[in-house]
Amino acid sequence: xxxxxxxxxxxxxxxxxxxNGMVFVAxxxxxxxxxxxxxxxxxxxxxxxxxxxxxGTNKSRLLSALIYVSEMSNKEAMNEVWTAWIDKxxxxxxxxxxxxxxxxxxxxxxxxxxxx
Amino acid sequence: xxxxxxxxxxxxxxxxxxxNGMVFVAxxxxxxxxxxxxxxxxxxxxxxxxxxxxxGTNKSRLLSALIYVSEMSNKEAMNEVWTAWIDKxxxxxxxxxxxxxxxxxxxxxxxxxxxx
Amino acid sequence: xxxxxxxxxxxxxxxxxxxNGMVFVAxxxxxxxxxxxxxxxxxxxxxxxxxxxxxGTNKSRLLSALIYVSEMSNKEAMNEVWTAWIDKxxxxxxxxxxxxxxxxxxxxxxxxxxxx
Numbered sequence: 344x345x346x347x348x349x350x351x352x353x354x355x356x357x358x359x360x361x362x363n364g365m366v367f368v369a370x371x372x373x374x375x376x377x378x379x380x381x382x383x384x385x386x387x388x389x390x391x392x393x394x395x396x397x398x399g400t401n402k403s404r405l406l407s408a409l410i411y412v413s414e415m416s417n418k419e420a421m422n423e424v425w426t427a428w429i430d431k432x433x434x435x436x437x438x439x440x441x442x443x444x445x446x447x448x449x450x451x452x453x454x455x456x457x458x459x
Numbered sequence: 460x461x462x463x464x465x466x467x468x469x470x471x472x473x474x475x476x477x478x479n480g481m482v483f484v485a486x487x488x489x490x491x492x493x494x495x496x497x498x499x500x501x502x503x504x505x506x507x508x509x510x511x512x513x514x515g516t517n518k519s520r521l522l523s524a525l526i527y528v529s530e531m532s533n534k535e536a537m538n539e540v541w542t543a544w545i546d547k548x549x550x551x552x553x554x555x556x557x558x559x560x561x562x563x564x565x566x567x568x569x570x571x572x573x574x575x
Numbered sequence: 576x577x578x579x580x581x582x583x584x585x586x587x588x589x590x591x592x593x594x595n596g597m598v599f600v601a602x603x604x605x606x607x608x609x610x611x612x613x614x615x616x617x618x619x620x621x622x623x624x625x626x627x628x629x630x631g632t633n634k635s636r637l638l639s640a641l642i643y644v645s646e647m648s649n650k651e652a653m654n655e656v657w658t659a660w661i662d663k664x665x666x667x668x669x670x671x672x673x674x675x676x677x678x679x680x681x682x683x684x685x686x687x688x689x690x691x
Contacts, residue, residue: 345480347520347574349550355542356553360522362574363480364577364595367523370554404579406592407599409686411556415675426587434581437588438602438686440643441675443531443557454525454554458579458594461596463636463690465666471658472669476638478690479596483639486670527672559647559673570641570670 350397359394365406366398366457376448380417383450384424395457402428404458405435411442411452421451466513475510481522482514482573492564496533499566500540507571516575518544521551525570527558537567582629591626597638598630598689608680612649615682616656627689634660636690637667643674643684653683 351358360367371390373383395401410425412418418439429435435455444452467474476483487506489499511517526541528534534555545551551571560568583590592599603622605615627633642657644650650671661667667687676684 345574347522347549352550354547355538355545355550356524357550358552360552362522367552367572369523369552370556406579406594407601408588409554411554415677418677422587429587431586433579434584434587434589436590436592436599436601436686438641438643438684439677440602440684445531445534445555452554452556454552456599458577461690463638463665468666470663471654471661471666472640473666474668476668478638483668483688485639485668486672525670527670561647561650561671568670568672570668 350394359398361398361459364459366395366400366459368394368455370452370454372444372449372452376446380420380450381424384421387451387453388424388428391453391455398459400457400459403430403433405433405455406458407456408435408437409454410437410439411444412439413441413444413450415441417450466510475514477514477575480575482511482516482575484510484571486568486570488560488565488568492562496536496566497540500537503567503569504540504544507569511573514575516573519546519549520574521549521571522574523572524551524553526553526555527560527568528555529557529560529566531557533566582626591630593630593691596691598627598632598691600626600687602684602686604676604681604684608678612652612682613656616653619683619685620656620660623685623687630691632689632691635662635665637665637687638690639688640667640669641686642669642671643676644671645673645676645682647673649682
């Protein structure tokens with residue numbers, strides 16, 4: 344049986360959980376709510392890089408991504424930052440929908456799953 | 460090849476599906492829509508316990524959770540019930556966003572994935 | 576270590592990703608936005624069939640589905656098409672919530688995960 348490894352717990356969640364050759368990363372948001380959609384997206388993607396690295400993997404091994412934007416009108420600008428960041432030879436399955444997020448100033452939240 | 464085991468089918472879905480050392484639990488909601496957010500959350504978490512047990516696992520082996528609240532203003536009260544229920548030594552990756560759910564009286568719906 | 580196989584890339588995502596005996600399919604939408612909810616659902620499910628086949632599997636091996644409808648009032652009609660399509664002996668875990676989608680004319684988007 345594969346062991347479960349949990350990373351960086353808050354009181355309610357782990358930021359990443361490893362199991363069975365996969366890494367499940369929590370829904371991540373920017374720390375600086377004053378940033379615009381591009382700035383917030385960059386902060387979220389940097390956090391994803393950090394948690395993937397902590398689990399011994401990286402963005403070239405992403406399997407899936409679920410992106411929430413608080414306003415669909417921000418999708419295009421979010422995609423610009425995503426496109427600059429993502430490994431174009433190794434694109435994950437992805438969905439992007441609009442949802443109100445935990446703070447009214449949070450513009451984007453991203454959940455990813457990766458292979459180890 | 461690992462076998463797929465399906466639990467408690469409705470006409471449109473299985474409440475839980477086992478495969479490859481993992482359990483995928485359907486989006487679960489409270490049966491009693493008259494309950495407030497704390498009561499509905501408690502009912503949902505009790506159902507999750509039940510389906511994890513049916514698949515031979517339990518909340519200490521949760522990998523990820525996706526929580527939908529119909530009003531983000533209910534998140535704090537939902538989190539109180541979540542925090543009392545969750546295994547603090549074994550926290551899943553988690554995201555919580557607002558979404559309108561299947562019934563206008565449904566206040567919370569939770570999807571989890573667990574290791575067996 | 577299991578190899579990652581990616582299918583049908585767009586500039587930002589792969590429509591399907593295989594890993595570890597599983598297939599992660601991207602959020603799929605209808606190409607013809609002029610269709611009603613039943614027509615759009617049928618187009619989405621046909622695409623899911625196509626990507627599952629490309630990964631060497633089929634709907635009898637679905638593990639989970641996440642369905643977004645832009646209006647919850649369309650859920651019942653979506654479910655009629657879903658019910659006619661799904662393998663009743665092999666139902667996936669499923670959640671269905673309302674969310675605004677990438678285009679204002681997109682009525683339904685579906686994300687599935689399947690076993691190979």
